[in-house]
Amino acid sequence: MTQPPDYDLRRSRRRRERQQFFSYSSLFAIGLIIGIVGSIWLAWRVFPLTELVGSPAVFQQTYRDEYLYMVSEALAQTGDWEAAQARLDLLEDDNLPQTVVQELERYLREGRSAEDVRHMARLAQGLGAEGAALDLFAPTPGAGSAPESGTPTPTLIVVVGQAAESHQQLPTATPTLLPTPTPIPEIAVEAEPTATPLSAGAQLPFELLAQEEVCVGGGSPSQIEVFVQDGAGEGVAGEEILVSWEGGTDRFVTGLKREVDAGYADFTLSAGISYSAELVAGSPRVSGLTIGVCEDGSAAGWRLVFGQN
Amino acid sequence: MQRNLIVLGFGLLVGAAIGFYLGWFVLPAELVDVSPADLETEFQADYLRLIASTYAADQDLNAAAARIGSLGRQDWPQWLREETVNQVIGDPTGAETAHMVGLARAMGIESPAFDQAIPPTPAAEPEVSP
Numbered sequence: 047m048t049q050p051p052d053y054d055l056r057r058s059r060r061r062r063e064r065q066q067f068f069s070y071s072s073l074f075a076i077g078l079i080i081g082i083v084g085s086i087w088l089a090w091r092v093f094p095l096t097e098l099v100g101s102p103a104v105f106q107q108t109y110r111d112e113y114l115y116m117v118s119e120a121l122a123q124t125g126d127w128e129a130a131q132a133r134l135d136l137l138e139d140d141n142l143p144q145t146v147v148q149e150l151e152r153y154l155r156e157g158r159s160a161e162d163v164r165h166m167a168r169l170a171q172g173l174g175a176e177g178a179a180l181d182l183f184a185p186t187p188g189a190g191s192a193p194e195s196g197t198p199t200p201t202l203i204v205v206v207g208q209a210a211e212s213h214q215q216l217p218t219a220t221p222t223l224l225p226t227p228t229p230i231p232e233i234a235v236e237a238e239p240t241a242t243p244l245s246a247g248a249q250l251p252f253e254l255l256a257q258e259e260v261c262v263g264g265g266s267p268s269q270i271e272v273f274v275q276d277g278a279g280e281g282v283a284g285e286e287i288l289v290s291w292e293g294g295t296d297r298f299v300t301g302l303k304r305e306v307d308a309g310y311a312d313f314t315l316s317a318g319i320s321y322s323a324e325l326v327a328g329s330p331r332v333s334g335l336t337i338g339v340c341e342d343g344s345a346a347g348w349r350l351v352f353g354q355n
Numbered sequence: 356m357q358r359n360l361i362v363l364g365f366g367l368l369v370g371a372a373i374g375f376y377l378g379w380f381v382l383p384a385e386l387v388d389v390s391p392a393d394l395e396t397e398f399q400a401d402y403l404r405l406i407a408s409t410y411a412a413d414q415d416l417n418a419a420a421a422r423i424g425s426l427g428r429q430d431w432p433q434w435l436r437e438e439t440v441n442q443v444i445g446d447p448t449g450a451e452t453a454h455m456v457g458l459a460r461a462m463g464i465e466s467p468a469f470d471q472a473i474p475p476t477p478a479a480e481p482e483v484s485p
Contacts, residue, residue, distance in 0.1 A: 073359055074366040081370020082377070089378025096383065100393035102402075104386045112422075113405070120408035124450040133401065165412075251417060328417050 103138040108288075108295055110137065114149050118165040127172055134173070143175035151179050156286060156297045252285075252329035256351040261340035267314045268337040268347035270323055274300050274309040276354045281309025285352075286326035291319050297326065315347060325352055392427030399426055400438055407454040416461055423462075435459050440468045448473045 089095075102113050113133075121130040139145050150166045167183035252274065262268055274285040283301025290296075300311040315321060315337050324331040329352050338346035378384070386393065391402055403426070410419040428434055439455040446452050456472045459465075 069359070070362045073362045074369075077363040077366020077368075078370040078373075081367040081372075082374040083370075085371040085374025086378040086382075089375050090384035094384045095379045096385075098384060098386050100386055100389050100395050101398055102394070104389045106388040106390060109390055109425075113402075116402075116405040116409045116422075119412040120405050120451075123408045123412050123454065126450070129451075133405070136398070161412075250421075328421065 102133075102136040105137075107293070108290055111149065111295065113137070114146065114166070114169070115162070118162075118169040121169055121172075122161075122165040130169065130172070134169075143170060143173040146170040146173055147175045147177045147180060150183070151177070152297075154179055154183075157284075157299060250328040250330065251355060252325050252327060252352040253355055254330045254332060254350065255353040256349070257332060258349050259338050259340075259346045260349045261342070261344055261346050263344050268345045269312040269314050270321065270335055270347060271310070271312045271349045272298075272300065272323065273307060273349070273351045274311075274325065274354075275351065276309075279353075281307040282354065283308045285309065285311075287311060287313070287323055288326050289313050289321055289323045291321045323350060390427075391422070391425045394426070399428070402426065403435065403438055404442070404451050404455060407458040408451060410458050410461070411454040419458060419461070432462070432464055435462060436464050436466055439464070440466055443468045443472045447471055 102110070105113060114137075117130050117133050120133075121127065134142055137145075146166065147170050150163065150170055153163050153166055163183050167180055170177075170180050255275070260271065270289065272287050274282045274287075276282050281300070283304070285300045286297050287299070288295060288297050296313070298311050298313050300309045303310050303312070313321075313323070315335070317337050319336065320333070321335040322331050322333040323335060332348075332350055335348050340346045391399065394402060403423070406419055406422045409422075410416065423431055423435070436459060439452075439459045442449070442452045442455045452472050453474050456469045460469065
């Protein structure tokens, strides 16, 4: 059976049309993808509709905590409540009093110094916050809800003859002693803020001596085991370790498990979370601490040994 | 060939329209989880004053150095000097001025202007007549 003479011609034309259609579709898809990717990049990086302003409002949680600490210290030093209020406003926290109270409670749990606690309590009190912790540590009422100034305003009794007058002495500033120069620590500037240690390269009080993965058996939880040693290799108790992960931070302290070592502390890891750990006193930050798997299939944690410089 | 270019260009146009719509209205860019290095200049200057006041309180020069480092400024010595001088000029008697001068000097930075910073002095004792 023979095909009509134009049959092959028609088949050939249909094949060409089909190929051309796919060719056009591919070209359109390529253009579409390039257009989407390129314009999203332009919309985010070059022509964002709203100006992207780096302010304390968008700080990482670690830096928000640090910022609150510094504001409380500055308030304690200067007594300038308006400046403190303006700085706190930059955090754009709708629940600021509660945030500061939570920070105060964290200070208490972590055993921060009495001065730090008192300064944070003063800040919370100035914001009108309430709470049991605040009742214990805030300055006694009487001076109003405003924070106590760095310059006390005592009542001065001046006795003139037999008469006694009570004057409210004008607030006076206390001279601030300039600090004595001490050896200047090296400052390491962060090139990539999220990837580089906070104080990498600086003369830190502690250095990382060892980091090893530790297999835990018997269904024990995977932990970050931290050993802090002094220059002689003896365990140092009372050293705080800051552990952070995406969306959270926590602190734990050495010396609570002296049966292991005076400089020992541990923190239980959760699956699927990558942690960073560093000493609050100053040490390199160790990142990427996750639950590992040992050769026998059991879970693994991490052992970090820090030594005093 | 020309028809190919027209199709490609049409794809680009449609893609750009979709991309801008997504980038501006559906998933607009926003800053999150920034560090002090990402702060605007004015906020960095205020952060520096906070560092100085905190240093005045805790006298922890290592912590102050780490905080300055977190600002990510390669020119930090020059910047610290300039900001301190500006602070002295703007408010020579302020407590924060004294803190800034204290921090700068602790970092080994000097300027003749620093001597013009007048630490806040207590008011004179009231005279008491017998």
